[in-house]
Amino acid sequence: MTSLSLFLLLVSAGAAAADEPPAAYLPAETQALALIGVPPPYPEEDPAPPKRVELGRKLAFDPRLSSNGAVSCMSCHQPGLAFTDGLARGRGVGHKEGPRNTPTLLNLSYRHSFFWDGRARTIEDALMDAIKNPVEMNQDHAALAARLSGIPGYAAEFEAVFGGAPTPARIASALGAFVRAIDLAYTEKRSDFDKFRDDPAALSPSARKGLVVFAGKGRCLRCHATNHFADDALHDVGLTEGQRREFKTPSLRQVALTGPYMHDGRFATLREVVDYFDRTDGLALSGEEKAALVDFLRALSAPTPTVSIPALPPQESL
Secondary structure, eight states: OEEEEHHHHHHHHHHHHHHHSSSOOOOOHHHHHHHHOOOOOOOOOOOOOOOHHHHHHHHHGGGSSSSSSOOOHHHOOOSGGBBBBBBSOOOOOOGGGGGOOOOOSSSSSSSSSSSOOBBSHHEEEEEEEEHHHHTTTTOOOOOOOOOOSHHHHHHHHEEEEEOOOOHHHHHHHHHHHHHHOOOOOOHHOHHHHHHHHTTTSSOHHHHHHHHHHHHHTTTTTTSSOOTOOOOOOOOOOOEEEEEEEEOOOOOOGGGSOOOSSSOOOOOOSHHHHHHHHHHTTTTOOOHHHHHHHHHHHTTTTTOOOOOOOOOOOOOOTT
16 A cells, blocks of 8 residues: 555545544533423323324315315325425415415424414314415305215214214314324424434534534524424514514424425525524524534424325215
């Protein structure tokens, strides 16, 4: 082996070693993990009966829940897009564009308010609000119950699950059971960040630097607190919608898969979001710190639960 070959081999080995994460947690990483905290137990609720979940799955995929029969819940919450729609702002009946970005259905069971303005207090209230909203599904609740009652397949399933005909409350209960079932399946998935708690090598060196920036210089925990990375509160981050300035903090779980970002979907990438807060909050992050922070945010995404499209009851009586 020539002297030049030996030199190149040593340089290559040194570079590879430099790219490998440390074998143990660094003190700053241990402190960051302590600040974020451990995952809380899943909310203790008796799981819904499987037949109620299955009825909710059919309802969620059925466009007949909308006034024009063209938009289902899953039109905007597509499983292949982490239960979002990939658009800056959601589109409902008649392709009407709403004023806000469509949030994911994941990680909802730990929340205490819903929508960007926090107006709904339960998952069921949020689902029924979307059905009634004129720029979403534009469907009157009583009219929807009557429509479903006229479909023999649904009439029979509601009778089997609830012991009676479709009502707005029963529709909400079935849809809520389905959403919670998705959420429960999601809690069983682990992101690279979750794996990092047991294995220091689970995060890349850059993502590990990003963890420290997230919990320290980036001041992200002011709003994205707890292991679910959301404080469930409204905050003014310098963006407006008419007279409204405060919007609900979204969870950062699955954030790499749920763009565009902010309440109005104005930012296409996570780097744009980081640049915005660096500028408005005066963080003075370096380019390397910004890149590391983005890598950490990407490490908060786990595999999305898969949901198959069900066979829907035929429109025999419509």
